[in-house]
Amino acid sequence: MHRRPAVSTLRPGGRVGEGRPDTAWSGCHALVHAQENARLHTYENRVKESFDAIVPVLKQISAIQHDADFAIRAQRMARERLGFALPEVLLDDAWIEQLDMRNLFAWSVFETYRRFCDEAIMHAPLGNNDGMEFQEFLRQCGFHKLDVSPCSDGRLAHVIRYVLRLPYRFVRRRSYAGAMFDVEDSLEKWVRTELIRFREGRPNTADEPTRYLKTVVYHYSSVDPDHQGCAAHGSDTVRAMQCGVDRLRGFQQAVENTYCCGASIDKLLLGMDTDTDSIRIHMPDDNGGVSPENYIDSLELYDATLHMSATAAERWIVDRVNEKGGTVLPAGMARFMVYLLTNNLSQLEYVRRYHGGHYEDIGHSERFIGAGIGFEEVQLRNLTFFSYMNTVEEAAADLDVGIRIFTSLNVSHGLPIPVVVRFDYHGDVPGARERAGQRCGRVTDALHGRYRELTDRGLLHTLRVIRNIDAADSIEILGSSVKTTATMMGVHG
């Protein structure tokens, strides 16, 4: 396996400049992994094309719905261009009534999602899952767990695997509108993490002075800052940033005041430009907090180090981090910041090479809403609006943001909002599967209840999914609001 220079130069034993990925690409940054970029781009393209083929194919199918051999031709088109056949029942009676395009659209999105998951789980197309190595590096930096809360916004859905180039299976990701994570939820995870250190010595024993690292990723738009920033914060970058600072402090205080004996966490605030995928890393301030003003922008680093050798570039980054961080920046945290900034250089080049420096879709163009707990395989920009949640009641504000986005994306064109409701569970625990299924049903009912008007008009469709994360299993589909049995047509009732 090819070693990633960005990591190897920073890890003990790795030599600076070692294993520059390839020289075939001209003009690329010395610390960038161009080969990985190419692989990630192929994957992104393929997945997005599979979702984006749905509308044109359904348009063509709609156009021929009154032809004599309609069903046969429709299935041929679907199989050829979407890769799967459509449910017969959705096609059969098109000659009597109009084809129900909303049902067909929702069904096709769900089927594409299912196929996407199967591939992601079976073939690991995203690579970079060397968790042991990452966990060891994290430990050397002084952390035993990385917990990241980005915004729910689909333009950050790729933040873990693409923007920060992290092994996504070894990072806890919990997305919330405005990155406003739930303090109690994080506290619960902190408690579980610490108990496992005490009981099982995983990932390291509790006497090692490592910390739980909580990270918030807020976002902004360099191209259209007033309109394409974070909807939850009214596109106000300063507010998004300050809320991140406050929430991190709130979590830290919750840990410190709930548990004694020096219990605490470490905090990290990142900003992300959703147009260029550049990041800002905020430095600590003198009072143990995070500074809103003092940060390093990866774009600046990229430009400054573009023509340097790998060794010189890395030196430059290290110096810049130390200079910005000053004496209050711990060495381990500085090292981790250098790692993230260096990783991000690859993504900057990815956006330059494949998207002309900034994305064409600077606004929302998510393909579905993902609600519940799971979705770790979704690591692609603008694929999914996430709502990490246990109940619609608690996540109502987040879901409202998602529904508003999709009202503009889909409903305004007469297309339904596809929502995948998913709860992952530990199959080792008896009864956990049943409980996940019940939760899935409860949340689905509450969703249709909250957005009844959309439901009644066929403009909100849900897929119910669970997954056993103790096995390498694929997802398990429990059902869907798209009726694919004959009863929906009134044949049996």
Place this chain on the structure above:
Amino acid sequence: MHRRPAVSTLRPGGRVGEGRPDTAWSGCHALVHAQENARLHTYENRVKESFDAIVPVLKQISAIQHDADFAIRAQRMARERLGFALPEVLLDDAWIEQLDMRNLFAWSVFETYRRFCDEAIMHAPLGNNDGMEFQEFLRQCGFHKLDVSPCSDGRLAHVIRYVLRLPYRFVRRRSYAGAMFDVEDSLEKWVRTELIRFREGRPNTADEPTRYLKTVVYHYSSVDPDHQGCAAHGSDTVRAMQCGVDRLRGFQQAVENTYCCGASIDKLLLGMDTDTDSIRIHMPDDNGGVSPENYIDSLELYDATLHMSATAAERWIVDRVNEKGGTVLPAGMARFMVYLLTNNLSQLEYVRRYHGGHYEDIGHSERFIGAGIGFEEVQLRNLTFFSYMNTVEEAAADLDVGIRIFTSLNVSHGLPIPVVVRFDYHGDVPGARERAGQRCGRVTDALHGRYRELTDRGLLHTLRVIRNIDAADSIEILGSSVKTTATMMGVHG
């Protein structure tokens, strides 16, 4: 302070028969604490009378509402007989329209609840809060935490302090309809408990082989078994019992399969007759489970030991527990069972002495619904229907049971259902108060949303309450659905 014989005889150092509470009561059981009974009964009476005075007083006030000096007379009656004045605005315009008795009723219940809480928190009228002694006894039995899930039913609201005579501040009580506790919630509490043992050595260090003891209390009715049993299980005692067995096993498996290295819990199943307050304690079976069939009934013990000396009675109970439990019953658990059975003898005598052997109100007669997390001071039978919950969405089934009960108790007479929504919080944690307040508001909105028809007819009223459990503070009222400002009357809008 008078020592309770039931405890002292069982505790190391305590001599059997020592400190028999009093001899003034003739014919009472040698192990019964009659003085405590008298005190508990005075308290129960006083609290219930304060709630039960509301309807007669409001009836009288209603009868005089068109008299000239109505407001003055009404306030005098309220102050004299309820102990507080009514909000002027609810009385002022009675000459124009009818008095709004629903508002007055709900307001009075909430005010009575507030005064009840203040007394309970300030003056500790329930006594028996020697937690250190209890915790030490628990530890000697092999446990470090007692977590009890009774049914939400108000007829079990006194199970901790009256029926089992435990120091209620040192027992975790989480009530659910049918005693069907949430496995994930208990698991979370288990994790927190274990972490504190590891980190802080409280209540004992993690290397001591004590266990978390999870207890389920199902219930039945000896007087009218087919109608006055557990509503959530259709008054089917066998089902209630079996569901308790299953849920306990589910929790144990969740702990064992989520955490390795011998992680587990101990299980205890209790049955309770809501007419006599007698209990059944179920014995372990040969396979590490709980036996539905093999149990000891405290009534049987009471009758058998009624004329014995304290020493003989205690010996008899110990023998009976050992005989029933056999070799699979650990000594510590046997000791704890003897303790509970002995404690319960006092309650049996309480019901005999003050209620003629079984309660008059064998059915429901709760005064309000308590929803949320808190209410530890509510330890009185039929005072409160509990719904332990974070969200209406998850607790919907439990709440439906409560609303059904109160539809029959109150709505059928034109009276509203009073719901106290309360969330206790840790005041040491910055932001926790605000989050508790937000949660309170969210749950209240969801309640009124779920039962909109009742709300619209003025038949569902809510009080929003939070409490800092890190202080000895009283409750804090955030607001209520009963409008007590002039705007409700349309004066200002």
